[in-house]
Amino acid sequence: MLSQKTRYAMVALTRLAREYGQGAMLISELAKSERLPQRFLENILLELKKMGILGSKLGKSGGYFLLRHPKDVNLAEIVRQFEGPIALLSCVSEKAYQSCEFCKDETACNIRKVFKEIRDLTFEKLENATLEELIREHAHGVLGG
Amino acid sequence: MLSQKTRYAMVALTRLAREYGQGAMLISELAKSERLPQRFLENILLELKKMGILGSKLGKSGGYFLLRHPKDVNLAEIVRQFEGPIALLSCVSEKAYQSCEFCKDETACNIRKVFKEIRDLTFEKLENATLEELIREHAHGVLGG
DNA sequence: ACTATGTTCACCATTTTAGTGTACATTTGT
DNA sequence: ACAAATGTACACTAAAATGGTGAACATAGT
Incomplete structure (x- = not known):
């Protein structure tokens, strides 16, 4: 959380x-x-x-x-600053990568694959969440959610 | 993390x-x-x-x-037990929902929308990550990642 | 009975979280 | 020049979470 x-x-x-x-x-x-x-x-x-x-x-x-236009500030930057890495495991972090102490071969690790996918999806969502998006009303239309 | x-x-x-x-x-x-x-x-x-x-x-x-078959244990259950809620905000948590102290109307909150999407994607990935999946070699084939 | 194992429950040090206290620096209005 | 309104700086603190450890106990197999 x-x-x-x-x-x-x-x-x-x-x-x-x-x-x-x-x-x-x-x-x-x-x-x-x-x-x-x-x-x-x-x-x-x-x-x-x-x-x-x-x-x-x-x-x-x-x-x-x-200072910046609302479209030029996104949640990825904010979350990184205040929470630290977006990744749930440092072996899948872009900005705070650290090799895994358990894996012999990270590329073969399925745990890592799962958390890499989660990180990438999360990052994408956060990066697209600009302040402009966040303050827009009816961001995705009234119909079709 | x-x-x-x-x-x-x-x-x-x-x-x-x-x-x-x-x-x-x-x-x-x-x-x-x-x-x-x-x-x-x-x-x-x-x-x-x-x-x-x-x-x-x-x-x-x-x-x-x-005790259970590896296909009947998934990471969603494990993460919930040891980390607490999968959601990043309690207003988008399924098992630990709490209403937001800031929103007048949660359904209209765009911050909430973003973190709801992240929660749902994360949960899906974790739920599909059974122990059987995790110990499978070449889980998605050698070619095509 | 003895030994190898898991079980229970309390305890501990360190770090993080969510703030607060106190004093200071800068700008504006008069 | 001065006072008032603001933000700035930095140290401090209480409570909780994290990452363990200690010591005694319970049970199963030989």
């Missing part, structure tokens, strides 16, 4: 995506309106700023805002 | 699946030959026994053995 931190990050980002182009939003307002713990949220927003996803302004009428 | 416990369970099970029908295997032999920490493995085997997957025999020539 995803950590609270990751969930809060996704909630905050989708909200800031909805406000995209409308200037900065106060942490306090974001926290209150999305029901996020403010002090914890501060850490998260800072981390997103360091990733180059958010910008901030100090002083009166300051706050946070999305 | 999966915990060590889950990984050890998968290694132990695939080994016991290879020995299926050949009587009991000593914990010590299993631990040594698969390079698993014996004392930790004991806990894991006991848990698998309580799940009804393994049987055991005490005394001389005792040990553990697979």
Whole structure:
């Protein structure tokens, strides 16, 4: 299961995506309106700023805002940052690969095959999940789900 | 990422699946030959026994053995037991569903849609990964992956 | 009875999670 | 220049999860 931190990050980002182009939003307002713990949220927003996803302004009428276009931020990047590798086994991770301590021959390992398929499918779904997609209403039409 | 416990369970099970029908295997032999920490493995085997997957025999020539046919044990069951829910968000979990604290309308939530798809694909892959599949050599043929 | 095995249950150290406390730096309005 | 409103930095903490270990016990076979 995803950590609270990751969930809060996704909630905050989708909200800031909805406000995209409308200037900065106060942490306090974001926290209150999305029901996020403010002090914890501060850490998260800072981390997103360091990733180059958010910008901030100090002083009166300051706050946070999305730097990139919502179509240029996807969940794969967010999940990697806050959860670590997308893969369930390091032997199938792209960014954090480590050879398996049990396999003599990884290419022949069927456990690995299963988790490689899961990783690839998961990554694809997360990568296609841009903030633009996430804030779109009726994303796949009312009929046909 | 999966915990060590889950990984050890998968290694132990695939080994016991290879020995299926050949009587009991000593914990010590299993631990040594698969390079698993014996004392930790004991806990894991006991848990698998309580799940009804393994049987055991005490005394001389005792040990553990697979109770069910390898085709009747799959990774979904194992992962659920040792990792908890397969879903990454509880709002898309089948066995551990909890309503989302952020959504007014879950059916309209696009974040949820993404993680529901990921859960369903992951579950399907894990469910199809029976021990029989996992110990099969050249599971999908040498050509064509 | 003896020995080889699994069983039970409590315990432990380390890491991760989900935050909080306190002080500081920057910008804006007056 | 100054005050107020904001974000920034970094250390700290409580609770839970992870990855085990210790010690005594129960049972089966010889």
